[in-house]
Amino acid sequence: MQTFDRPGAFARGVIVLILIVQATLGGVFVLAPQAFAHALGLPPAPAWTDWMFAQFGARALGFAYGMRLALRDPRANAGWLRAMVLVQAIDWLGTLAALFAGKVTWLQTSTAPFLPVLFIVVLLRELRRQAATTAARIEAA
Numbered sequence: 001m002q003t004f005d006r007p008g009a010f011a012r013g014v015i016v017l018i019l020i021v022q023a024t025l026g027g028v029f030v031l032a033p034q035a036f037a038h039a040l041g042l043p044p045a046p047a048w049t050d051w052m053f054a055q056f057g058a059r060a061l062g063f064a065y066g067m068r069l070a071l072r073d074p075r076a077n078a079g080w081l082r083a084m085v086l087v088q089a090i091d092w093l094g095t096l097a098a099l100f101a102g103k104v105t106w107l108q109t110s111t112a113p114f115l116p117v118l119f120i121v122v123l124l125r126e127l128r129r130q131a132a133t134t135a136a137r138i139e140a141a
Helices: 009-031 033-039 049-072 078-100 115-140
Strands: none
Touching: 009 033, 009 049, 009 115, 033 049, 049 078, 078 115
């Protein structure tokens, strides 16, 4: 990979942060699904939700892997970045809906009201930068 293909330091840092968040959530939801609710002061979820949390945890671990791939070669793995933008948008809208419906408090949502916005902005900027460098390579050829 050539240096102009690499994300800048800030974008790399955000992608690493996304990777860490996804891996952490994946691990918690697969290994100790009730720990998340307890840590945020939420009432215990019914026991059957452990199954759904494991399903989510597996997907979060998959996205952590995808962010690792995108970190190494964002042009070749732009699909992971686009998918993460969609995931973060859905996460953010779901968080806002739960907040405005009074189902959770601002404190219980932790970073969910603002981190998705940061992630979306940075990932879209990186996708735009990758597209521009691709166009520049095509014109130069």
